[in-house]
Amino acid sequence: MGITKLMHIKQRKKGKMSAGLYNAIYYITNPKKTQNKRLIGGNCGRDEEMIYNKFMDTKKIHDKYDGRQGYHFVISFSPSESVSADLCMNIMADFMEEYLKNEYDAVYAVHDDQEHMHGHLIFNSVNSVTGKKYRYEDGDWEKYIQPITDKIAEKYGLSKLEFVSAAEEEKNIDWNKKIREDIKSCISMSEDYDDFKKKMQTIYDYGIREGFSKKYGTYIAYKPPGKSKAVRSYKLPRECQPYDISRRISLMHQHEIHVPIIKEYYFSNAFYKNRVSSFVRWDKMSIYQKDSLMKIYKAAKLYNRKLPSSWESERILNSINRSMLQYSFLMKHGIRTAEDMDAVMDDLNMALKNVNSSIRKCRKEYADFLNKGDDGSFSLFEIYEEAVTLKTLKEKEKISESEQQRLDEIERMLEENYVGEVYMDYHTRMNDMLREKHRIKKELRLARSSGKEFDERRQKQQEASREQQTDREEKNKKM
Known part of the structure; x- marks a missing residue:
């Protein structure tokens, strides 16, 4: 069953009132999601600036700038319906023509970066013919939209579409998954960490705020469009953490991954990112190393074929990356036997124990600055953070009289430079230890997954060998 949902694009209260519309257009026309802009249509062209300017020209002609800036339809299909990108383009074109009748500036795009095919349609809030503003009222779905979607579904032999309101969507959507996908897409087009934060705000329309947690270190609070509350990065997987985002962006600008080349029974040098592993002959490798390289080779061969969808390519590429990490881990620690693996895991567990002790x-050591007062009052670090926030607001001329009074009070309470230096020292030390803890835990995960996979495979090979031996013995008895 397909799903249709309608969201409105609000006027921004601060800054450029049409910023939400601008960001939404850039989001749906993202080349990474639309096969380098092949899957884009509408009556305003394919260039984001051209589309946005056409929307704004219509508003200018009819002098209707404020209020809702536009509307955003999403039509998605279940993977079981096997809707192709081109078919989805036809459906979006039919829907735009039937529903908007070329009276509204509109752009639609199909995203094929996920397992389920889905299309986006953004149209202007102002009718380019009559100058009236679009209004959606209760009952319009059953009266106007449902008959159109039913007609299109019947035309292409698909199940009927079901309407989901924006409020219902917020309850049902997997926000963690959406944030991960948007971060991944934004990283692919970012030059550095600061550029990443800027693009998350401008292109993806996220609210972004950095903070510092005593337990987790530096974090980012992500507030995606359509969600009422922000999600802190330490509640998300590691790829959403600031330090990992910086690492991924820096690696992205290094050399591409080159998988090992197998010629007869020998491997050439195996490359991972821009680091070259030690050269090891195939006949000198352990079973762990052989299995790891064979996984990389097979996955790479499959990836190089023409695949039906980008999400399948992404799945195979992830498999290659996991295998490359495993291979790099095995070579780094010289793991050749199960006993080697056990010894490395013992060392890693001890290192994890030591870093937790250091934390x-x-x-x-910093308890006097971290702990709250006996009366429940804020800690010195929390007071200092409040002062930094108020000073930032003051620099932007967005501070109220009461906030200025609070800032003056804090400055009288603290020896500002002293607490600031201690705060930064703690911040630096804690982040370094948390990064080291993350590195150790990552290696432990690699050790567990590698050991488990290879032991299971070796066990299957041994069972197959025993069965073959049994078959041979039975044949010999019959002879």
């Missing part, structure tokens, strides 16, 4: 000692 506890660091928090204890």
Whole structure:
């Protein structure tokens, strides 16, 4: 069953009132999601600036700038219906023509970057013919939209579309998954960490705020469009953390991955990112190393074929990357046997124990600054953070009289430079230890997954060998 949902694009209260419309247009026309803009249509062209200017020209002609800036339809299909990107383009074109009748500036785009095919349609809030503003009222779905979608579904032999309101969508959507996907897409077009934050705000229309947690270190609070509350990065997977985002962007600008080349029974040098591993002959490799390289080779061969969808390509590429990490881990630690793996895991567990101990000692060392007062009052670090926030608002001339009074009070309470230096020292030390903890835990995960996979495979090979031996013995008895 397909799903249709309608969202409105609000006027921004601060800054450029049409910024939400501008960002929404850039979001749906993202080349990474639309086969380099092949899957874009409408009556305003394919260039984002041209589309946006056409929308704004219509508003200018009819002198209707404020209020809702536009509307955003999403039509998605279940993977079981096997809707292709081109078929989805036809459906979006039919829907725009039937519903808007070429009276509204509109752009539609099909995204094929996920397992389920889906299309986006953005249209102007102002009718280019009559100058009236579009209004959606209760009952319009059953009266006007449902008959159109039913007609299109019947035309292409698909199940009927079901309408989901924006409020219902917020309850049902997997926000963590959406944030991960948007971060991944934004990283692919970012030059550095600061550029990433800027693009998340301008192109993806996210609210972004950096903070510092005593337990987790530096974090980002992500507030995606359509969600009422922000999600802090430490509640999300590691790829959403600031330090990992910086690492991924820096690696993206290094050399591409080159998988090992197998010629007869020998491997050439195996490349991972821009680092070259030690040269090892195939006949000198351990079973762990052989299995790891064979996985990379097979996945790479499959990836190089023409695949039906980008999400399948992405799945295989992820498999290659996981295998490359496993291979790099095995070569780095010289793991050749199960005993080697056990020894490395013991060392890693001990290192994790030591870094956790260092984190506890660091928090204890700074307890006077971290702990709240006996009366429940804020800690010195929390007061300092409040002062930094108020000073930032003051620099932007967005501070109220009461906030200015609070800032003056804090400055009298603290020796500002002293607390600031201690705060930065703690911040730096804690982030370094948390990064080291993340590195150790990542290697432990690689060790567990590698050992488990290879042991299971070796066990299957041994069972197959025993069965073959049994078959041979039975044949010998019959002879």
